Amino acid sequence: MTDDRTGLWLVGARGSVATTVATGLALITAGGAALDGLVTEHPDLAGADLVPLDRIVIGGHDVSEVALVKRAAQLADAGVIPHAALGLVTDDLDRACSRLRLGHRPGGETQPEAVDRLAADIRAFAEAESLSRVVVVNVSSTEPVAADDPAHASLDALESAWAAGESPLPPSSVYAAAAFTAGAAFIDFTPSTGARLPALVELAERAGVPWGGSDGKTGETLVKSVLAPMFAARSLRVRSWAGTNLLGGGDGATLADPEAMESKARSKARGLEEMLGHPVDGPVHIDNIADLGDWKTAWDHLTFTGFLGTRMSMQFTWQGCDSSLAAPLVIDLARLADLALRRGEVGPLTALGFFFKDPVDSREHRLFEQHRILTQWATAS
Template identity: 30%
Template sequence: MKAAAEFVVESPDVVYGPEAIEAQYEYRTTGVSREGGVLKEANYYGSLTQASTVSLGLDAEGQEVFVPFSALLPMVAPNDLVFDGWDISSLNLAEAMRRAQVLDWGLQEQLWPHMEPLRPRPSIYIPEFIAANQSVRADNLIPGTRAQQLEQIRRDICDFRSKAGLDKVIVLWTANTERFCEVVPGLNDTAENLLRTIEVGLEVSPSTLFAVASILEGCAFLNGSPQNTLVPGALELAWQRRVFVGGDDFKSGQTKVKSVLVDFLIGSGLKTMSIVSYNHLGNNDGQNLSAPPQFRSKEVSKSSVVDDMVQSNPVLYAPGEEPNHCVVIKYVPYVGDSKRALDEYTSELMMGGTNTLVLHNTCEDSLLAAPIMLDLVLLTELCQRVSFCTDADPEPQSFHPVLSLLSFLFKAPLVPPGSPVVNALFRQRSCIENILRACVGLPPQNHMLLEHKMERPCLRQGQPVAPAYAGPCKKGSAPTAPNGCVGDANGHTKAEAPQMLTT
């Protein structure tokens, strides 16, 4: 190796002086944080079927045994699902992922080669049903009349089923919120009139065209947006064809919290009189909702979520009385998919008092909705394999085509005509859980745990019986409970424990 010769650095950042060399140097390094040495792995957090559990019952020690929700009945493995779809935007899924800016950049880089080959099929664009600001995306369209567009969607479904070798196809509407479609006698009030309307090219929304195409192909259709896609004619067609339909509007963030909180307030005997919900978000959903007709669809969907809870308590609310309920949604591009939800709940107390709760909820909109979409598909497919019969009607029958079992996952759940609408979240979840339990012969979950609440133990034969204490139980002689309590009353160490006679 040769010895280095003298050299001069020619740079505006280096100055040679008679006594020193002055260099302006920008030092860069990389900071790494260790997260316990654990690599993050893919998961299904947020999914009812994949990330929650149910109680089977009590074991020999009287402790509850929990199993994954998906273990109750055989369900399709989510990794076995095959995807296809339509979009008015021609971007492949990798480019759409980058435009949406939902996933971390590192994850996008890993997913890019898997997403880039996936490109949506052309879709239906009817400008008057969505906001005008969506026109810049509309470059991947199905041409022709409404009838021709309907037939193309049907061909797409058949093509997908054939090429992928599928037994079942379920169509899920996840596209933009549309304005409400007026229900007009002779236009969309019956299946016959709706099909005629499509044939002659009268008013029908894109989502309704997809619903009709799905039903005609025998595919379940689920509406994840708030508009009235499933007009009476579409519901009648589903009944005639015995095809499942469900809706409306994914229940993911603010509304899910509201359905829990109002149920808690009214169930606790507090008279909730004012509910004010404010949202701002910056994704394409927010941009579309900035148009008044589309916002109105969302407002109706969000506002109806407390109705059944109010009507369930005539002690608090007189007939026709209900809380003031205001919903506001604003488009703020900077926050992107990170939707901010602020809620204020004001309730009346005894003796003229009031109670106000204020919540701030940052919802990753798309990441909350994605597992709900998964649950909808898995539960719908499961319901297609369930049949019932009774002593009075021994002929096996399926669920009603309007699949109200899915209410837990929708803001404004559709139910069969004449059926009560349930919005209270835990009642909705119990419905799903108990029906699945019934399918394997398990009794409904009632949370009584009566064996732990009786004066004398009620144990199975052959199990030891806990010894009873003779005489009154005084402070100082009380046994220590599992929670550490030694009989002190309400934290007052000088208080004498209540006397309990035992046998």
């Protein structure tokens, strides 16, 4: 690889995940941090020709205007990033902050106007920073489940609706459209709609860019994706699987909204049935506990039967720092989508299912199978 530089354009660039990404990249580049958590640094992916970490430039959109250094200080107080890091990265964060632009919220501008403005921001970023390619990653607040709309069905239908002054897209899809329009790859790390509408799929096709998602698999669902196959491999029949997720922070507050929660819970529930081959009793709760901040606690309880129908159970508690778990994956995804852009791949990146709760165009949810697919794809020459 030459001395190309790649842009990582974050939607929700002032949030916890995005700030952890920016702080981490700065700290790693400054030599002050280990590479823990980065899948793309694993020996298994050594053969993949990925952009070096110090050639990734950060920019992004947000509707908040808080300074990155202030968000980073809050994250240090919360134990998400090390206190000692703050001093080392202030300048880098201030520089990244100067590259952030105001995002899009429903109202104010029409959707075609928004797409054009956001795409122009991305293109200006690429030019100003002399970037060879840009990957847009959505890490903004989960939005409510979008209502179905006939304008979603095709690019023609969407453009007609726009011409008629309608605004049929949820914000995440506006961002996806802007990314495609700017010739960037788009990755949705959230459970929002993003590119998953026929109209958007067509737009990506027309722009000749790849896209992927959805919803980063960082905690309870990650564990599920190895435990469920374990029971299946041993012919132990899982009979119920109940889960409770407690979390605070921006994400906790958003998901306390029942509409957003529905979107998240649905993306969590999918997969279990597919891994086991039959439906399983049991609800998944997501509760906002302000006191927990970014520290998510998930409890899962499952029952299963073995030989002669004997009933047994297992439970686990996962206590993870969500932003710490998500941030390296966002960087991994940027490097892998960059690879796809370089290779000229177009459309849904089904090989990235390893990273997602709700992988596009795939019913494979078993982690190690996804890992095999990813490694094969990334290291193919």
